[in-house]
Amino acid sequence: MTLLRRVALVVILAGSLVVGLWAQVFPRSFYDDFPGAGRVWVAVDGPFNEHLVRDVGGLNLGLAFVAGFALVTGSVLVARAAGGAALLFGGPHLLYHSLHLDPFDTTDVVGLLVALTAAALAGLLALAAPAPVVEPAHPEGRTGVGPSVA
Numbered sequence: 001m002t003l004l005r006r007v008a009l010v011v012i013l014a015g016s017l018v019v020g021l022w023a024q025v026f027p028r029s030f031y032d033d034f035p036g037a038g039r040v041w042v043a044v045d046g047p048f049n050e051h052l053v054r055d056v057g058g059l060n061l062g063l064a065f066v067a068g069f070a071l072v073t074g075s076v077l078v079a080r081a082a083g084g085a086a087l088l089f090g091g092p093h094l095l096y097h098s099l100h101l102d103p104f105d106t107t108d109v110v111g112l113l114v115a116l117t118a119a120a121l122a123g124l125l126a127l128a129a130p131a132p133v134v135e136p137a138h139p140e141g142r143t144g145v146g147p148s149v150a
Contacts, residue, residue, distance in 0.1 A: 001074050002132050008125035009067045009079055012086045015119055016064035024057030041112060044103035076131050083126025090120035
């Protein structure tokens with residue numbers, strides 16, 4: 001697996017794990033306080049709904065699991081699945097927030113768009129980064145056993 005794909009998977013894993021655990025374990029705090037540091041990105045967009053916040057948490061934990069599984073196993077196929085899932089979530093998420101920036105000040109707009117763009121880009125890279133080139137053990141299909149017959 002390429003370094004680029006591994007970095008993309010780490011971005012997916014880290015972001016999804018933070019969001020997933022926070023929303024699943026502390027849904028009200030996630031709603032009121034995400035992303036932290038005195039900023040508020042969720043509460044400005046509608047009333048609290050514990051069910052939906054916990055669903056967001058669970059889905060992010062699922063995505064984190066697949067990204068982590070890809071990293072542990074080194075499977076390019078699983079990495080692509082994680083990347084595709086992250087892109088299917090992250091692309092529309094980025095589009096929605098790009099079209100609904102009114103509740104945010106400039107600092108939040110920049111932070112939100114940078115974070116969501118990085119998440120979507122990580123999904124794209126995990127999905128589409130080229131696979132590592134594997135050199136054949138024996139050029140031209142030769143086994144290396146016995147003389148070559150032409």
